[in-house]
Amino acid sequence: LFQSLNEMKKLLKLQLKTVIIGFFNDYDIIDEDSEAYSITAWGQFHSTADSLRGHAVFYAATSDDVIDSFKLSRSELPLVYMIAEDGDGLIQYTGEILEYNLSEWILRHTSPAMGELTVASATGELFTTQFFSSKKIKFILILPKNYNKIDETTSYIQNLLVVSETFHNNAIFSYMYSNEVPDVLDFFSIDNVNDLPVIVCHNPTNDYKYKSKKLVSISIDVIQDFVIGVLEGYISKIIKSQPIPKSNNGFVKQLVGYTVIDVVNQVDKDVLVEVYAPWCAHCKKIRSTYDMLGRAASAESRIIISKIDGVNNDIPASWNVKGYPTLLWFAAKDKPYRNNVSIPxxxxxxxxxxxEMASFIQRESSFDIQTLRIATQEQLGQ
Known part of the structure; x- marks a missing residue:
């Protein structure tokens, strides 16, 4: 509770995070042991503060000078306001003071600082959604299930919080237990038995992924070293990839996770990529036709016909591949790509x-169609 206006001013000057202030009348303050506590606005405000600790700083005020300084009337209370971390004015919460509603409002108006990734609670699910929706670099500490889960306010969670505050302007942070959130382990190619605990990172700008070795300790220094290594480029990104083919002289070039970006980013080439899945019946059905397309374009050095297994190799999420087969066109006239991020x-x-496929690459080519050397079906004997 803010006891006075001077106390409030002093405390707010020290805050670097988003600040949430609840304004209450004295009679709104219910003892925690009371049966009515959990259903009151005061109890719901406290529950929200507990759920989002590390994400925002929560204060409450009942004193006249604090309430008067915000030009509020006691008849309007209880009220909740937000002071964003950029200090850009006040935002008033206008809904009913319930934990779920208030948490959703806070998460919607802020970028997450640090919290647990979980779908086991409504608040956790909100934080998880907000976290993965953010365009900031993301660091996640992934722990084995029930790993020393005695006091989350100390030890490794506290260490992660310290680091998150240091690098708050550069990235956002979270932690999770085992496979609490579906697909995270698969996304980072993590073995649930042998790799944990581990720190991972995703940079959505270029879709790069990073993974530490299995952690022996989870000290501030260990976490900080990994964060600095990623931010300053000392740690190499991880790529799920099949081996690079020893021979790749076919009409259709076989791409893998290690090679696909270099190929599609070639500035003097139009590149067609088929993203397929090994089990996809439609992919198998068009395979011979696609191979024939590669043969038709084989005399044209400015066009590359290629394919990649989208299941066993990483491809950028920004390519928005939703099904198989998917054909993507990387035109030379669009290159070089900004920040080396390929946009098909x-x-x-x-x-x-x-x-149809041959007509497409001729129609969409970056080069004069009159100079393209694309064989016709008749020339191919089809």
Whole structure:
């Protein structure tokens, strides 16, 4: 509780995080042991503060001078306001003071600082959604299930919080237990039995992923060293990739996770990529036709016809591959890409016959169609 206006001013000057202030009348303050505590606005405000600790700083005020300084009337209370970390004015919460509603409002108006990734609670699910929706660099400490889970306010969680505060302007931080959130372990190629505990990172700007070795200790120094290593480029990104083919002289070039970005980013090439899955029946159905397309374009050095297994190799999420097969077109006229982030054109308004695919690459090519050396079906003997 703020006891006075001077106390409030002193405390707010020290805050670097988002600040949430609840304004209450004295009679709103209910003892925690009271049966009515959990259903009151005061109890719900406290529950929200507990759920989002590390994400925002919560204060409450009942004194006249503090309430008067915000030009509030006691008849309006209880009220909740937010002071964003950028200090850009006050934001008033206008809904009913319930933990779920208030948490959703706070998360919607702020970028997450640090918290637990979980879908076991409504607040946790909100934080998790907000965390993964953020465009900031993300660091996640992943722990084995029930790993020393005695006091989360100390030891490793506290160490992560300290680091998160140091690098708050550069990234956001979270922690999770085992496979609490589906797909996270698969995304970072983590073995649930042998790799934990571990720290991982994802940079959504370029879709780069990073993973530490299995942690022997989870000290501030260990966490900080990994964060600095990622931010300053000392730690290499991880890529899920099949081995690079020893021979790749076919008409259709086989790409893998290690090579796909270098190929599609070639500034003097138009590149067509088929993203397929080994089990995809439609992919198998068009395989011979796609191989024929590669043969048709084999005399044109400025066009590369290629394919990649989208299940066993990493491809950027920004390519928005939702199903198989997906054809993506990387036109030379769009390169070089800004920040080396490849942006494909979609294979639009075209089917999967040889004529349709060949017509597409000629129509969409970066080069004069009169100079392209693309064989016709008749020339291929089809």
């Amino acid at each position: 054109r979609s294979y639009w308004d075209a089917g999967f016959s040889l004529y």
